[in-house]
Amino acid sequence: MKIVLQDVTMVYGQRKVLDGCSLTLEVEGLTALTGPSGCGKTTLLRLLAGLERPQGGTVRGIVPEESAILFQENRLLPWRSAGQQIRDVLPRSRWGEVEEWLRFAGLEGEGDTRPASLSGGMARRLALARCAALGGGLMLLDEPFAGVDEQRAARLMQRLEELGRPVLLISHEPSVLERCRRVYRLEGPPLRLVSAP
Template sequence: MKDIVLSGICKAFDGRQVLKDVSLRFPAGSATCILGPSGCGKTTLLRIIAGLESPDTGSMEGVPDQISFVFQEDRLCEAFTAVSNVRLVSGKELSRETVIDHLSEIGLGEDLDKPVRDFSGGMKRRVAIVRAVCHPAGLLLLDEPFKGLDEKLHGEVIEYIREHSRERTVICVTHEPEDAEKLGGRIIELEKIGG
């Protein structure tokens, strides 16, 4: 696993500059939280790292082939169970029993047979997180992953991510500096261009 290095990343949408000359290093196997006001380009930066957006200029190195992403939206297969949603991306190495253990660990053990469309917002969020954690990827990207979780669950989910992501690089976009502290990572603050 290599450090992820961004050099001189710029990105504009419809003439509006969102990222300007962003150069960052994310050490391999470490956690980093990105903070900043709305519209400062945090999500865009994650999407560029994931390869979902192309930067206008700049380069990236060290991004692994396999990436996990907790999007701002849950993006789950609503008609399927939580186990099916996770197994869709978890690969053959992870058994059904292990997936059930993961779901049970963050309080979803009672609802394994229900389609996720019957889940509450918080439950769906946790399924999306388990899906990302169970995907065998060297890089875990989290875009406001704790949105919609109450305080108790928030703590449990951070602990769950920490526990299962020790060997991978984690980049988390959040509004809460405490999240960075709990995830045990460093903090990077982005500023809004012209803000």
Template structure:
């Protein structure tokens, strides 16, 4: 079932971030939203994930869908180690958490606190958390921040393999990454967010 975003509006302090924004997303594949920082891409993601309720308009096709999301900030709990951070989203199932960390080549770092890890490692823990939750849709907001080019490609390949047959939405400002992995690229500008170009 496709996802229909139908004329949604989101404004903050009188400024429109999304204005009558419409878009149809496929059931599966990798869709990239490519555009500069601050144009409203993350707000669109937050609407899709239910973290922001649009002022008006509707989003259809998301009922009962579980979302995995990799945020721009890693949003890890500083008082829990890597394994506990991942296990948080799978009812403390440590086995599942360890499997996801192993996919991110972090099994040996499982008992490290976030303060003891590098930026790249923290980002991979956040990706492992999204992997462990295994949502119906994967939202990736700048997923390769802090990773070197080789590792970024490896991580994207793992994610695409894990989400086969499901939808991945990718926000990035790295055109090379978008071109390498996305089935559809929407080039956007804003705010308010507007689609400038669609390429497949």
């Protein structure tokens, strides 16, 4: 899929995160955005998810309502168990898939565990599984493997590929970037494309 930003401007207070930004992202399988912290990658992802509105310009090629975003924070509901977190995003007709998604995240047998009892890596994997379970088209993942060991991250990336959905992810990890089909390098603020595949 091709996402096109045309003259997009976004200002937070005095800070111009995007200043007439025009770029085209070809998202195919696992596609990565990388660049220094604070350059505007997260803002770009939030913009694509429809959580931010640009002050100017247009975004084409994406339907925010059909995308699924994994936030930089896990945002798990502290009072719901791991299984319930997955079930909460599934329609009733798909409740039978809960175990399958827990397996996706390598959390078999943890269905009754509350987030407070999960390690940082386990919580991250659960948040990723919940995002993937949500369904829809494009997946927007903000540092999906933060706190996840390299081996598990590789396994999760393989499973994400197997889903056959376009994935746009933010990462700084060389091992993650290596496994992505496309890598866009960004700089900023204001955000600009440094290199495209």
